[in-house]
Amino acid sequence: MEERRLMKGNEAFGLAAILGGARYYFGYPITPQNEVTEFMSRELPNYGGFFLQAESELAAINMAYGASAAGGRVFISSSSPGLALMQEGLSGLASIEAPVVVLNVMRGGPGIGNIQPGQADYYQVTRGGGNGDYHLIVFAPASIQEAMDMIVEGFEIADRYTNPVLIAADGMLGQMMEPVTLPSMDKEYSLEKILKTKPWALTGHKNKRERNVIKSVYLKQELLEEHVLKIFEKYDKAVKELPSFEEVDLKDAEIVYVAFGTTSRMVKEAMELLKEKGVKTGLIRPKTLWPFPREAFDGIDKSTKMVVSCELSMGQMIDDVKLSLKGRLPVSLINRTGGMLLTPGEIVERTLKLL
Amino acid sequence: MGEGKTPPLNRITVVLGHAGSGKTEFALNYSVKSRETHKKVAICDLEIINPYFRSREQQKELTDLGIRVIANTFGYDISEELPAVSAKIKIPLQNKDYIGVYDLGGDDTGSIILAQIKKELVEEDGLLLLVVNIYRKETCDLKGIISQINRIEEKTGLKIKGLVNNSNLLEETAMNNIIEGHNLLKEVEKERGIPLVYDMVQDKVLSRFTKDNTENLSLFKVKLFGRPSWLSF
Numbered sequence: 001m002e003e004r005r006l007m008k009g010n011e012a013f014g015l016a017a018i019l020g021g022a023r024y025y026f027g028y029p030i031t032p033q034n035e036v037t038e039f040m041s042r043e044l045p046n047y048g049g050f051f052l053q054a055e056s057e058l059a060a061i062n063m064a065y066g067a068s069a070a071g072g073r074v075f076i077s078s079s080s081p082g083l084a085l086m087q088e089g090l091s092g093l094a095s096i097e098a099p100v101v102v103l104n105v106m107r108g109g110p111g112i113g114n115i116q117p118g119q120a121d122y123y124q125v126t127r128g129g130g131n132g133d134y135h136l137i138v139f140a141p142a143s144i145q146e147a148m149d150m151i152v153e154g155f156e157i158a159d160r161y162t163n164p165v166l167i168a169a170d171g172m173l174g175q176m177m178e179p180v181t182l183p184s185m186d187k188e189y190s191l192e193k194i195l196k197t198k199p200w201a202l203t204g205h206k207n208k209r210e211r212n213v214i215k216s217v218y219l220k221q222e223l224l225e226e227h228v229l230k231i232f233e234k235y236d237k238a239v240k241e242l243p244s245f246e247e248v249d250l251k252d253a254e255i256v257y258v259a260f261g262t263t264s265r266m267v268k269e270a271m272e273l274l275k276e277k278g279v280k281t282g283l284i285r286p287k288t289l290w291p292f293p294r295e296a297f298d299g300i301d302k303s304t305k306m307v308v309s310c311e312l313s314m315g316q317m318i319d320d321v322k323l324s325l326k327g328r329l330p331v332s333l334i335n336r337t338g339g340m341l342l343t344p345g346e347i348v349e350r351t352l353k354l355l
Numbered sequence: 356m357g358e359g360k361t362p363p364l365n366r367i368t369v370v371l372g373h374a375g376s377g378k379t380e381f382a383l384n385y386s387v388k389s390r391e392t393h394k395k396v397a398i399c400d401l402e403i404i405n406p407y408f409r410s411r412e413q414q415k416e417l418t419d420l421g422i423r424v425i426a427n428t429f430g431y432d433i434s435e436e437l438p439a440v441s442a443k444i445k446i447p448l449q450n451k452d453y454i455g456v457y458d459l460g461g462d463d464t465g466s467i468i469l470a471q472i473k474k475e476l477v478e479e480d481g482l483l484l485l486v487v488n489i490y491r492k493e494t495c496d497l498k499g500i501i502s503q504i505n506r507i508e509e510k511t512g513l514k515i516k517g518l519v520n521n522s523n524l525l526e527e528t529a530m531n532n533i534i535e536g537h538n539l540l541k542e543v544e545k546e547r548g549i550p551l552v553y554d555m556v557q558d559k560v561l562s563r564f565t566k567d568n569t570e571n572l573s574l575f576k577v578k579l580f581g582r583p584s585w586l587s588f
Contacts, residue, residue, distance in 0.1 A: 004524050006490040008375050176586065177375050179490070179524040268588035344585050 004181060009144045009174040010035030013077065013103055013167075014043065016148035019185050020155045022075035022101065023049040026063040028056055030082040031115040032171035033105035037077065057082045061089030068098035069214045071194035071201030073155055077103035079171070080121050081112055084129060090164055091130025095216035097200075097231065099158030101151060102136070102166045105174040108339030116339025117171035119261060122316035125166050126290045133228045135235050136166045137242060138289040140260040144178040146287075152183045157242070159197065161234050168289060170312070172262045172341070235291075243293035246285040252303045253282030255351060257334075258321050259310040260286045263342060267310050270347035277348075279355070289317070294324040304329065306354065310342065311335045359553040359573035363389040364517070365482035367448060367455045369469065371507055372486035373494050374461030377521040381486050381555060382458035383413060384577040386422050393454045397447045400426040401440065401468050402460045413580045423453075440471060448475035457481075463506040469513060476513060484552065486519045489536045500543050517552040518543060519575070526587055528560045530568050537572060 007015070014036045017025070025044055027037040037053070044051045050067075054060035057078055068074045078086060083104045093100055106121045108114040125138050137157060141147035147169055154165040194201055205211050218224035248268070250256060259267045264285040271281045282304070284296045300307070307329050309318040315333040322331050334350045336342050362368075362385050370382040379402070386398040398417065414424045425443045447455025457472075459465045469476065485504060487494050494500050504515050522536020533554055540551045553575035561569075561576060 004490065004527065005492060005495075006375065006488060006524055007492075176582075177525070178586075179527050265588045266585045269585040272588075341583075343583075 004179045006177055007144060007180050008035060008177050009147065009169065010105065011039050012144045012148050012180055013105075013151060013169065013174070014039035016151040016183060017075035017101065017103075018044060018047050018049065019183050020101075020152035021073045022155065023047070024064070024067040024072045024074045025049065026052050026054050026060040026067070026074075026076055028054050028060050028078070028082065030057075030079045032107055032117075032174050033077050033079045033103070035174070036103065036105070040075075057085035058089070061086040061093075064100050065089055065093055065096070065098060068093065068100045069096060069202050071191075071198045071203055074100045075103070075151075076100060077105065079105045080107050080109050080118065080124070083121065083124065087124075087129035088131070090136060091128065091132055091134055092216050093164045094130075094134035094136070094231065095132065095227075096214045097162035098164070098214075099155070099162055100164045101154040101158055102164055103151070104166060104168055106168060106170040108337070114339045115171065117173075117262065117341065118312050118337065118339055119168075119170060119263065120313035120316065120337060121168065122289065122311070122313060125168050126292070126320070134231065135238075135290055136164050137161060137238060137291075138166045138168055140168045140287060140289050141173065142261050142264050142285065144173060144176070145180045147173060148180060148183055150287075161238055162200075163231075163234065163238075168261065170262055171339075239291040242288055243291045243295065244287040245293035245296040246283075246287060247296060247299055248283040248285070249280070250282040250284070250299050250304075251301055252280050253301055254280050254303060254305055255354070256282040256284060256300055256304050256307050257310050258284045258286070258307060258317065260289060260317065263310050263312055266342050266344055267347060269344035270351070273344055273348045274351060277352075279351070281351070286317075289320075292320040292324065294320075297321075297324040300329070306330050306332060308332045308334055308351065308354065310347065312341065313337050357554075357570050357572045357574055359575045361388070361392065363393065363454045363456075364552065365480070366451070366453075367457070367476065367479045367481040369457040369459065369476065369481050369483045370486060371459050371466055371483060371515070372461070372519075372521075373488070373491050373503060374465075375491055376461070376486045376488045376494065377523070377555065378461070378486045379458055379581060380577055380579055381484075381519055381521060381575075382456050383417070383580045384575070386417070386456045387420060389454045389456065390420055390422050394421075395423070395450075395452045396421070396454045396456070397423040397425055398456045398458060399444045399447065400424065400458050401444065402458065402465070416580070440468065445472060445475060448472060448479055462503070463510045466507045466511050469511045473512065481513075482517060483513055483515045484517045484519050485515045485549075486521050486555070487536070487540060489522045489539050490524055490532065497539065497542055497546065500539070501546065504543075504547060504549070515549055518549055519553045519555055520551060521555040523555075523557070523560070525557075525582075526560070528557065530564050533572065534568070
């Protein structure tokens with residue numbers, strides 16, 4: 001049997017990044033993700049990596065910008081208000097087409113909010129707080145193991161699409177413990193490999209090749225439009241290739257829930273409780289928030305009368321649920337916000353009221 | 356079935372361990388069991404490291420069970436707290452009617468706080484228990500556990516007097532996980548002369564085991580306070 005280990009979410013996220021090949025981490029402390037920064041400061045140098053505590057989130061994202069432009073495999077992490085400070089940099093990274101994996105251990109907002117778990121960054125991560133036409137590729141793990149796997153895969157996807165990939169975890173996932181199997185270690189990330197797989201990287205031309213130029217400024221409007229259209233060709237491809245979801249018991253379901261991350265686990269227990277009461281329910285769990293898995297909604301059975309978006313926010317993903325359903329079914333919201341969690345009991349109670 | 360001794364083992368017990376070793380769950384269950392035979396039980400939450408999963412979050416449930424919770428919060432609201440340690444933490448040490456359980460933050464860093472009550476702890480012959488889960492990387496072998504004991508003893512100037520085996524993989528825990536932990540801690544016992552006092556096991560996990568294979572253990576059955584039920588889904 002493969003070796004199982006009990007890990008705290010934040011430690012596991014850091015370890016997954018290292019095993020996935022990250023050798024550069026720039027961070028600024030913020031709860032509830034501090035253990036990631038602590039873990040990377042302690043462990044990354046042991047793998048030949050480079051850790052730097054930045055003076056702010058703005059500095060961290062711009063250090064990531066530089067290291068990624070030079071071909072390094074970069075991991076950064078923060079929590080909601082910290083990620084808000086990084087938005088300008090994320091827009092820049094998308095524009096210069098730099099692969100970086102960004103972890104957001106979401107907490108209650110708006111503003112400074114609090115340090116309890118939340119999902120109210122859905123707009124921030126899928127719609128972008130940064131300027132201009134761009135997208136982040138966003139994954140939403142529901143367990144520590146899934147988060148580790150998504151972080152490792154995230155580096156491959158970030159490289160393939162030359163775009164930042166964001167992992168939308170939350171304070172609960174960061175702080176709780178679960179047994180995990182470690183992903184296998186990526187091979188050494190050498191300069192040779194960078195030169196081979198990232199010909200655009202700023203590795204120094206040494207008068208042997210044309211200079212590489214990385215920039216996000218295109219003063220001529222024709223050139224900027226051309227640049228944006230080129231980036232959006234990648235996004236079109238991502239929309240076809242990346243959407244991912246889990247579906248549970250859609251057949252014969254009267255109600256179908258849509259929930260991502262930890263909320264999906266609260267919903268799964270509620271579904272069991274409702275089954276005992278004779279109410280058939282199903283679940284669509286988006287694993288990617290952008291691109292949103294719209295095709296998942298084609299699997300909804302004729303028996304379904306209503307779709308319920310369950311969120312730890314005032315209802316943000318619900319917009320994508322409605323866009324996916326195109327008015328076919330009524331959509332309701334069961335939610336808590338401000339760092340409050342739904343409980344399976346509350347989901348059951350509020351569902352019964354909707355029937 | 357091999358049951359461990361009925362708590363409390365001492366008037367004053369201090370629970371230490373690696374971050375995520377299960378200290379808080381042990382301390383909470385130990386307090387609840389102590390309350391079954393003692394009128395005055397107080398649990399002091401000295402977690403100064405981690406803002407999640409702390410004893411003080413269970414204040415309401417513990418208070419209802421007749422256990423006094425001493426933490427630096429106002430009422431039940433865990434968010435209204437001071438970044439300081441209340442002088443009240445000395446109550447169980449000074450008032451000998453109390454059974455006192457001290458729940459500390461993780462590792463040697465979390466144990467620094469004992470400096471504030473060291474004099475009283477020595478006077479009252481406080482029992483320092485180290486909770487170990489061998490499925491945590493830092494305490495997965497003899498070397499790791501001994502190193503942790505050394506670091507805590509060096510930082511606090513106090514001796515660890517008992518070991519608690521909490522080797523588990525949560526719901527996935529199998530009998531051999533507990534036995535492997537038991538065997539490794541028996542080696543620590545041999546090496547350092549610190550007795551293994553309990554083998555901690557979740558109630559619902561224990562129900563899966565047969566009585567025969569628990570004979571050599573000193574079982575300490577626990578119910579998890581801090582873990583919501585939906586995390587099993």
